[in-house]
Amino acid sequence: MRGKEKGVWKRLDFASQSYRGIMFVSYVLVGGLALILMVAGVFSWFNVYFKEQVSAIGIEQLKQIDTVYNSKIDLYHTQLKNAYHEPAIKNYIYSDTSDFQRDYELSRYLQNMIVYNEVIEYVGFYKNDTFHVQVGTKYPDMQEQEEVNKRLSESKDDMEHFVLQSPSGERKLCIFLTERGMLYGKPERGIVFMVNLRKLQNELFSSDVSGSRIIIFSNSGTPLLENDNFTEKEETELWKSIENQQGLKKDNKITIDGNSYIYNSMPSKQRGEFLVLLQDFHVQEAQMSEASRMMYMIFMGVLIAVLGFSVAMARCVYFPFKKFMEVLKDKAEFTDSSEAYSRERTQITSDKILYQVGMMSAGYYSDRVLSYLNSPDEKDGIPDILKLKDRNEHCLLILFWQEYVDSSRTGILSMEICHLLENAVQGCKVSVIVDKSEDSFLILLKEPRWINRISDHAFIVQILKEICDKEENGNRIFCAVSSLVQEEEDLPGAYKKIYMLRKSNLLGQSDTVMSEDDMNCRDDNVIPVKFYQDTLRAIREGEEESAVIEIRKLLMSISPYSFARQLHFLAELAVQISQLSYEVPLNNREWQEKYLDHYMKIAALQDQNQLKRFFEQLITNSCLENKVVKEKNLRIQVVDSLDYIQQNYKNPDICVDKVAEKFHISVSYYSKLFNEFVGMTFPEYINDLRLSFAKELLTANSIISIKRVAEISGFSNLSYFSAQFKKKYGFTPSGYRKIL
Structure with a gap:
């Protein structure tokens, strides 16, 4: 019987060398297989996920471009409508006679519009079945004008803007606003903007994305804008893909002229254009490989750490287990100390459960x-x-x-x-x-x-x-x-x-x-508003640091008052600070809403540091907004000064000092803003206006003397007038009159 028992224990000897070898090999094989399957599954999922993310980012990028593009076109339509309702333009369109003063004002208005909109190449009018250009930075040839005239007469409504392409390959977008005798009828009269698409695409694609090519097609398949030089063959293949979805694979890959791209396209929300984004497949593949490599390194690092932890735990578990099995083999009895240890662990576990339930x-x-x-x-x-x-x-x-x-x-x-x-x-x-x-x-x-x-x-x-x-x-x-x-x-x-x-x-x-x-024991009287006057004064003057110092003094000065009064006072102060950045005072309802909002925010703060940070942030925002408002007002004054100059440039006494003084701006700062707006100095601009008027006067009146022309135009010195006229036009005033 004793020998039989030994034979059984020999077969079940978990501590034997052969058993440990078999278990080790089994664990390695099973673990290795599981690891291979897990790594393959993770990387397969990661590749699919990465491609989905690249595609989603591409679509989002196209949506943003579509939004900006439509905003630009809407802006030009709005400017067309505003220009169309200008009295001078309205009078010109409906009149068949010539009026020098009206035509001059019309030209100046349109010239300013072109200066402010750098992408508009020229502005023209359509009336009496004829299109002609009024002003522009670059005038078209007769062939282009005839093409514009033909396309306008064939148009059905004002949303049919069309694209022209010059022999040099430069594209232009024609946007127009017309009056028609009937719905979808032939236009009778209107105003036309010609937008330089190269300049527009420079604005639209100012931030380039590495490895990405973007192109926008019209609904007829004409390329409008692109951030890369697409060949005619590439443009044709892309438009065919949009029309019949040929060459578009399930994984959004497309091959054009031997190059592979990840392809995304979408129609524009408003006007029917099509936006296409091509992301270089090799660039995306390199990024995916780099991400996979990083993920692999992290995965292997975690795996090594887990294996190390497993080995340590195995050592901690294996030797006690070996000793336990030896006790079983020898049929040893459990000691009293083990029983006491078991009771102690049971008691600790019960205490933890009771503690968790109590919490x-x-x-x-x-x-x-x-x-x-x-x-x-x-x-x-x-x-x-x-x-x-x-x-x-x-x-x-x-x-x-x-x-x-x-x-x-x-x-x-x-x-x-x-x-x-x-x-x-x-x-x-x-x-x-x-x-x-x-x-x-x-x-x-x-x-x-x-x-x-x-x-x-x-x-x-x-x-x-x-x-x-x-x-x-x-x-x-x-x-x-x-x-x-x-x-x-x-x-x-x-x-x-x-x-x-x-x-x-x-x-x-x-x-x-x-x-x-x-x-x-606190003072329950109303806190005087004079306490925060110095703070508001500093904010109005843009002195942010002084305002922050004043607010800290103010918080100390209101300490004797009751907390309810303090809360009311601080909420009112917050509204006053916020109101400084508004150009229009708040009405009673708006004031109450602001007051309640600030009251709740201040009451929710926890300590003095949070209160100081709240008011410091409020002061920073208000000073920044005040600065923006002042800058805006100054620019409006500069625009108003241009109107003043237009009316008074013939006055010989006009100068930059008097204009700056009239509009309450320092001479140096006014000169800086004037250069930014007009692109030339004040004297250059005055001379340009006077010389333009003198040229028109010489053209319109052949009897008036050169000296009189100079005086009417605002030049007090005849020789200076002649020198400036020749510098600008290449002829002296008398020489110009001879060639007329």
Whole structure:
């Protein structure tokens, strides 16, 4: 029998060398196979995911380009409508006679429009079945004008903008606004913009994407815009793919002229154009390979770490298991110490379970208690923990918080303070209610009324001061204690009072321990508005640093007032700061909405640092917006000054100093803005206007003398006038008159 038992144990000897070898080989084979399958699956999924993301990014990029393109075209249509309703243009279109003053004003208006819109090449009019160019930076030849005239007469509505291509290959987009005798009829009169597509595409594709090619086709297949030089063959193949979807594979690959691309296309939302994005397949493949390589390195690093951990765990498990099996073989008995160890582990496990259940229960009751204290609901009833009458008890509410919010310490700190209070006020029940949203916690201190220890206010305050004096890492602890609560219905009111005391920490004015008496000693008068006048003045003048210093002084100066007055004052100040950036004053309703918004934001802040950051951010935003508004107003004044110059350039006394003084701008800054707007200096611009008028006067009147022409145009010196005229036009005034 003994030999039989030995034979059985020999077959089941897990510690034998042969058994360990077989198990090791089995684990390696199974683990290796599982690893190969897992790596293959992960990388297969990653490749598919990467391609989907590249395609999704391409579509999103096309949507953004479509939005910008449509915005540009809408802008030009809007400018067409505005120009069409200008009195001078309206008069010109409907009139068959020539008027020098009207034609001059019309030309100046259109010239300014072209200057401000750099992509518009020229502006023309269509009337009496004829198209002619009025002004432009580059004038078309007769063949192009005839083509425009033909296409306009064949158009059915104003949304049919068309593309022209010059012999040099330059494309132009014709946008027009016309009047027609009937719906889809032939146009009778109108205004035309010719947009240089090369300049428009430079604006549209200002930020190039490496490895990406973008092209926009019209609904007839004509290429409009592109960020790369597409060949005619490439454009033809792409348009065929859009028309019949030939050559478009399931994985969104397309081959054009021997090059492989990831292909994405979409129709425009408004006008029927087609947008195409080609992403170089080799570039995307290289990026995917790089991402795969990085993922592989991370995967292998994690795998090595897991294997190392597994080996360490195997060593920790294998040797105890070997010893356990040897005990079984020798039929050894379990000792009393092992039984005691088992009971100890069972007890520890039970304690952990009870602790977790207790924490879950505490969280549930905390939410119920805080909900009742904030807004009592008779339907739900009073939480058991707050009941006083049935048990003949009274209580104190104590709200604790930290000077600077530290969420990681709130739970630990509440348990420590609870333990200290239990030792200091023996015989009392101490309950903790944690307010996770506020990073504070409420302690409910209850006792039977006959004990009457917590009714000694001085005794309780002394204990709380000893607790709050134990600050950690410079972060002080504060608390607010209510008066003794005898009735359950008084609990919500007591809680609201100590919660209001907590907010005094917002201005850094709170003592470590506060009671309801501290609320009664504050000044409840209205805080004078003169306190924030210096702050508003600094913001108006753009002195951000001075305004921040003033706001810090202000927060100290309002400390004697009640917190309710302080909240009202600060919310009103926030509205005043916000209002400084508005060009139009707020009406009563808007003011009230702003006031309530700022009031809620300030009331939700936790400490003085947050309050300072709130107002500093408000000041920064207001100063920045004021700066933008001032800059905008200055530019509007420069535009107004151009109108003034147009009316007074013939006056010999006009100069940059007088114009700058009239519009209340410094001479140097006005000169800088003038150069940015016009592209030339003030004297150059005045001379250009005077010479243009003199040329027109010489053309229109052959009798008037050269000297008189110079005087009327604003030149006081005849020789200077002649020299400037020859410099601009290549002829002296008299020479120009001879060639007419």
